[in-house]
Amino acid sequence: MEEVEIPSYFLCPVSLQMMRDPVTLPTGITFDRHSIERWLFSDSNHNTCPVTKQPLPASVDLTPNHTLRRLIQAWCVANASNGVERIPTPRPQIQLSHISNLLLETKRSPANHLPFLHKLQDIISASEANRRCVESSEAVEFLSSIILEDHGDEALAILHSLQISPQRFLTLLRKNQSFLDSLFHVLQLSSFKSRAYATLLLKSVIPLVSPANLSSKIQEEKIHEIVNVVIDRISNQATKAALQVLIELFSWGRNRVKAVNAGAVYALIDLLLEEEDKRVCELSLVALDKLCACAEGRAALIGHAAGVAVVSKKILRVSQVASERAVRIVEKVAKLSASPVVLQEMVQVGVVSKLCLLLQVECGMKEKEKAREILRLHARVWKDSPCLSPQLLCSYPCS
Template identity: 35%
Template sequence: MVTPVTRSRARAFRGAARGAPEIPLAVRRTWQDVGGEPEPAVPTHFLCPISLEMMRDPVTAPTGITYDRESVEGWLERGHATCPVTARPLRLEELVPNHATRRVIQEWCVANRGLGVERVPTPRVPVSAFDASELLAAVSAAARRGDGPRCRELVVRARALGKESERNRRCFTSAGAARSLSSAFCHLARERVVPATALEEILAALVLFLPLDEESRRSIATPASLDSVVSILSHGELPARVSAVVVLREIASSSDSQCLEAMSKTNGIYSALVKLLKKPVSPQATKAALVTAYYLVAHTELAACLLVDLGTVQLLVELLVDADRGTTEKALALLDSLLLTAKGRDAAYAQALAVPVIVKKMQRVSDMATEFAVSALWRLCKNVAADDGGCKAEALQVGAFQKLLLLLQVGCEGLTKDRASELLRLLNGCRNGAECIDSLDFKALKRPF
């Protein structure tokens, strides 16, 4: 049996947590000054029994107890199935908005506005499971009819409701929003005369209701759907392009071989991804493009060759100069994958900054970045024939030997440790022919590149 959460016990818990006797909330607030005047004590019946804060959206349970909606819904979502005060059974759908109490609280706030009390806004009515299902069904029906404008109107409404609150978003997600929207996108994509705005709105809504399940991914991974996504990615407005690449990332990162195969055969997908790296529109879009490209390269070597031909290695080196942690990890991962190919290594050898940047990112970013940086440098230095030893000499000059020694001393494991050790052996053979500089001297190279 769940022990009821009474107001006195909750206060005792809060006082114990602070290591001091608990002072009633209403009394504490009278000690606070707002503009030189004492703040009025909040009436006890305005306080939620769970949070002990003034209720903003009061709802009443069948037990007769009134709670703040956010607090009691959080209680139920954490696995409880009883009224916190009475311990009687309670379900989410049994909560009823208490408009009378909410109006009284608002009137009290208005009356005490001069003392710094802000009025509690009128809460929006949350979406019910039935309402969400009905709206999504209407979206699907409009899409099957090929009615793009109506479908767009309904999707805009669903997205707006989902953005109102996390509760609404979860409600739509549970009602199968991802499946309905992806299916709608698939139907409309087959209609050549459907306005692009309808498809863009569906992608924006899909981003809100992620993740995609297998059925949803397969709907977007049809040839017609992927052509539309790539078209939006290449020519759409900035927000639409972000939505498109995030959806592609979601599909690619599932490692679904069928979806990846379809993506790899979509015309223009590689140039669209490279365009996002060359002319970034947002950090989110850049990271999504990197992840998408990474999984495509992992799926087929042809993707690596196509990306290298589009100048991706140079773009990654430039991107790594001032990238944040997340972007650095993803860019190094993609670069390491491209260096698996001879084309990728040749492109890196042709970049004067490739080795200095990789060595620079070998430490002080993250363990993941270190792993990919060591792997990338290992791929470059191991291929002695193509580079005639110049790569190793350059690595020595920018302090790679010292950093690898430090890395092994601090500790690394598995493949990274093996490759760091092999790199040290490779570099050690060139130490007599190249002058090593101290790693501190490398700081001077930070700004020029």
């Protein structure tokens, strides 16, 4: 059987695959719809034609190229004997009016919810344009209102797949003021899937909540549920999202004490003991650094048998970010919670050795300065310690 060669004018300039739904930009260049939508509406948010590099309007029109589509379909039919499948005619883009009609029908009876959710998922998966249309519709508010009902898993999955913009989330929070509480309530459920989606949505929503609400309306029970997501290791993605939520919450002093009471310090230390993922370690150290800004957080760190040791271990072992945060944690403990017992422990578990090593190796200037300051501060206790090797003692800073 002869090898079938696809004509070059059937190839998508963005992805070099056969066009299935050719559309033309205002620049006159034709692309496959799926590929050009990925280019224009991805997180990178490109605003130029990938071929001509010409700037495109904010609301760019993708004009279907029906002539080219029929040519491609004809070519596929002509080469069917060689195993080429005919490309189906693409479905028309969804309209807001269609989604509104589906919503009206769905709201009449709870029995209609599941069929509606399945239809909505099909609509979203069909194209990027459909996804953006659904995101701008009232379907978002409806989905947010049913996440605690029987089909909450599906509603949460769709909300996550919509990749809702911050502006749209703000609109949602204004229209559905109980949405944030509902997401936290989902975290109490037994379904790992629901908890994962709720955590990922919280990661997007929490930065948009006003500081006053973050400080006064986030109860200890809610922080405890986020901490449980970290403890349960539902998924790597959910763990990272939970850590980012905690970091946002820890920006406000009241929440730090609540988090310590909810077991956050112990959960973060246990995570650092077992986790090898670089980003998870960085986020855990950032969260611990924020918690150590309060006396309760430092006391919990010192109270954990491996707390000081695991923080020291991460210096020069993970990344520049991790080292910087670990040194900041050591600095807070050394300056604000430096009892004789703690100072002795810092020698025994290798904190002082790590600080001396920092002065000998290539690393950030901030870490070096902090290391010098900490070593000078407790030179009387540490400098003559038998736990330090002569090689490290030679780098001990003078008073």
